[in-house]
Amino acid sequence: MAAKKKLTFEERLQQVEALIAKMESGEMPLEEAMQQYEAGLNALNALEKELTAAQQRLTVLRQQSGEDIEVPMEEQQ
Template sequence: MAKAKKQSFEESLAELEAIVERMESGELSLEASLEAFENGMKLSREAQSALSAAELKVQKLTEQQGELHLDDMDTDA
């Protein structure tokens, strides 16, 4: 089975906001709410991972001694 394409940070955040709105509406059944919560937690972890990777890149850039050099970091490892 092929891996699904990973969403961008912005796409994950938009989907997470939509999930929160649906859950706050009170219209979801218990089962649908649990499924939405599970999906929301997955999106939250992915977004946090993307933010952490961006923070590492910024930190690495600012720690260089006057040189702007950015090495690619593989966050999927």
């Protein structure tokens, strides 16, 4: 059996967007909608963790290169 190709961040985000569109159509049975909602939340949490890790990595790289680091407004509070 061939191993599944690991999806990129963008591909996984597209899957979540497609799931949202399908759920918003109202054509999904309730039980399936609940299962898909849970799967979507799990996927979004994983995507958020990946974004946070990328942001932290960029911060480290900028610090190592001596770049001035701009702090986003929401992080200044």
